[in-house]
Amino acid sequence: MAETGNSKKSGKRSSDRQRSRPPLLEWVAAAVGLTLTLAVLGALGWEGLESAGDDPPAIDAEIRRIVPVRPGYVVEVELRNRSSATAAAVQVEGELTAADGAVATSTATVDYVPGDSTRSAGLFFADDPRLHRLEVRALGYAEP
Template sequence: MGQDQSHDKLEDQKLQQRGKIEWLIGGVSGVVVVGMIGFVFFQAISRSVSGPAMEVIAVGVEERQLSYHVGFRVKNRGDTTAADVMISGTLESEGEVIESVEVAVDYVPGNSERTGGMIFVHNPSQYQLRLLATAYNDP
């Protein structure tokens, strides 16, 4: 009978220790969940949503057989997505438009960027290259 009581006491101690660990893990998990909910709630309340804010940057010119390919990167610095984004590229000399090209980009999500290219007949390095986002739709 003495061995049964020691065995029972040992089992009780193990159960008590396991219970403490479970409570500790449960408490830490609860704090993490409450913190995450609070963070999401704070972001939802304090963050203002802005419309698309497009910026177009030339990233390189490559000469091909009878044309010049201008790579570009369009950045949407706004919070919302822009669809059917029209990018205009012009080559100018002393205020005169030498060549004009337009490209459509399907969509540019908020706070992201997309890349593309334009094909010119004239050499862009001999003229002033202007790239501009001219239109978009709300998806």
């Protein structure tokens, strides 16, 4: 009894072994998986090493273009984070100074400007900013 049980079991084992020899596609899938795994770990590790310091976010605001729209003008601003630290709740302000000294300001808030990335915002003005002096800057941020 015990013997038949044993032989049955070993027979099953060997057929299993035959069946379990991985098909070519399994190797291909594993190779793709390995490549992706190493790529993800490598990219994250490299980023981690690169940003090893404790640098705060550094955000440049730049005017990309000025477009006339129905109620006035919209100034498209590009925010570029030159540090690898992410900034949250970034406020951007545009200050329009007319020749007679009149000042108009508009602000916008951007949820996140990730490290080494850019985000865009828009500021509305009633007067044509192209005829006056316009300055844009990032006001501040919160840590995520």
